[in-house]
Amino acid sequence: MSDEHAAAKEIQNVYREIRAHFKGRLLRPDDAEYGRSAPIWNGMFQRRPGIIARCSNVADIQTCLRAAIASEVVTAVRCGGHSLAGLSTCDDGLVIDLSAFREVRVDTSARKARFGGGCLLGTIDSATQREGLAFPAGVVSHTGAGGLVLGGGTGWLNRLYGLSCDNVEGFSLIAADGSVLRANAKENPDLFWALRGGGGNFGIVTEFEVRLHPVTGVIFGRGLCLGDAIVRLLRHWREFMPEAPDNLRWGFSLRNSDGGTALPGAKRVPVASTSALWVGDRGQGLNCVNHALTAAEHRDVSVQEMSFLTLQTLADSDFPHGRRYYTKSGHFRDLGDDAIHKMIDSLASMPSRFSEIELAYLGGAPARVPADETAFGDRSAPFVVNILSNWTAPDEDEANIAWTRDLFLRLRPAMVPGVYVNFMSGDEDDRVPEAYRNRWDRLRAIKTAYDPHNFFRLNQNIPPRRQP
Secondary structure, three states, X not given: XXXXXXXXXXXXXXXXXXXXXXOOEEEOOOOOOHHHHOOOOOOOXXXXXXXXXEOOOHHHHHHXXXXXXXXXXXXXXXXXXXXXXXXXXXXXXXXXXXXXXXXXXXXXXXXXXEEXXXXXXXXXXXXXXXXXXXXXXXXXXXXXXXXXXXXXXXXOOHHHHOOOHHHEEEEEEEOOOOOEEEEEOOOOHHHHHHHOOOXXXXXXXXXXXXXXXXXXXXXXXXXXXXXXXXXXXHHHHHHHHHHXXXXXXXXXXXXXXXXXXXXXXXXXXXXXXXEEEEOOOHHHXXXXXXXXXXXXXXXXXXXXXXXXXXXXXXXXXXXXXXXXXXXXXXXEOXXXXXXXXXXXXHHHHOOOOOOEEEEEEOOHHXXXXXXXXXXXXXXXXXXXXXXXXXXXXXXXXXXXXXXHHHHHHHHHHHXXXXXXXXXXXXXXXXXXXXXXXXXXXXXXXXXXHHOOOOOOOOOXXXXXXXXX
16 A cells, blocks of 8 residues: 555544544535635645644544544644644644634733634734733734744734733643643643743643733834935934833834835835834823834834724735745844845845845843743844745745845844744744753753653644653
8 A cells, every 4th residue: 555545544544533523624625615724824835634623622622632643643733824834734634723712701800811722813802902901912913823822922012011922821721642731820830831932832722811901092103214224224223222111112124115106116225114103101102103203214104093903903914815925033132234234235136025024122021021931932132033035926936935045144143042933934943942942951841741752743843852
């Protein structure tokens, strides 16, 4: 029997075993609904799972785990399907789909919430904003909350209120052996530590318990800085941000103008798209946002007061499902002129008009969390650079990936060791120890305790220690 036939028979056996006890929906490649359910956000990964198991409850997940472990069929876990590295799907194996786990319960008086492991950010925002509250998370509303939070979670509110994982008070999860566990400061505290930044290595989280914060409206400023003025702008920014109020999140997207309606007639001109967000006192906020937009010459400037819900959807159309995404990311303790010039110079050869170099300054509340309090990586280097390439056609893969890698290699000597796991592409397994550094041994010990055979390995993987 060929390997292909053996794999087909194995997945058929898994299907029969799951179906006997499954309450949710099982999809196979011949099912009409499969074609709409199989794709994930990153179009680089057109995988074809043998089974997509849309679990309706905890028992369904346990049923899937038992069958998958007994057969050793490869298994992916999908919350929102937003994994940059394509780790929420697989070829020929089983996808445990948590899209039914989207309940959100808000305790307004305690400023807390519980939400299901399959929630999208927009689902959480809609529920919490009805009570004038917000959970610090990402910037694209169709992102799956589960993967984002487990990897750390950065977004608009993080300088003021901390990373997503800093705001988690408890997890409910199913371990590789099928047991249902609680992880918080008192129950399984080592697991609680590991889940805050350690990714999907330790089990399937079915519910998160989190702190919320009072946020309804924000002040948001945008503008475009062109050409030689970008260097002056970034020099000012790097000096200003270390003393800036936590309420201000000021960052940039470096890209090329495309001669479109935003900059008619401007061909291949370097552009820094500035974004400045303020949460808090209106008067102080307007001053800070206007300062950001006048630190160098800007055009197409707008300053708006808007709802937090509106803010959370502004970037949705910039990162649509099905486009091809590839990233390289890292951190600088200090952002030197040499790195600034390398980034700006690289724009001339950027293959895709959709690509960008994201520049953010973290600091603030995340930097005040003790380094050993969570598994999240280094918090001491506040300048974050994410080279985010995205394009549409498969025949453009080679050029875009090569451009991204080349720029990263030229920037890396000035970077500190470390990388944010949610910004890692699928070819960066060698950087996972770098992401966790002195937390690595502790994480491997916890992995060994809860997943000794590395069943949960489609992730930025932390392998268990070898068993005697």
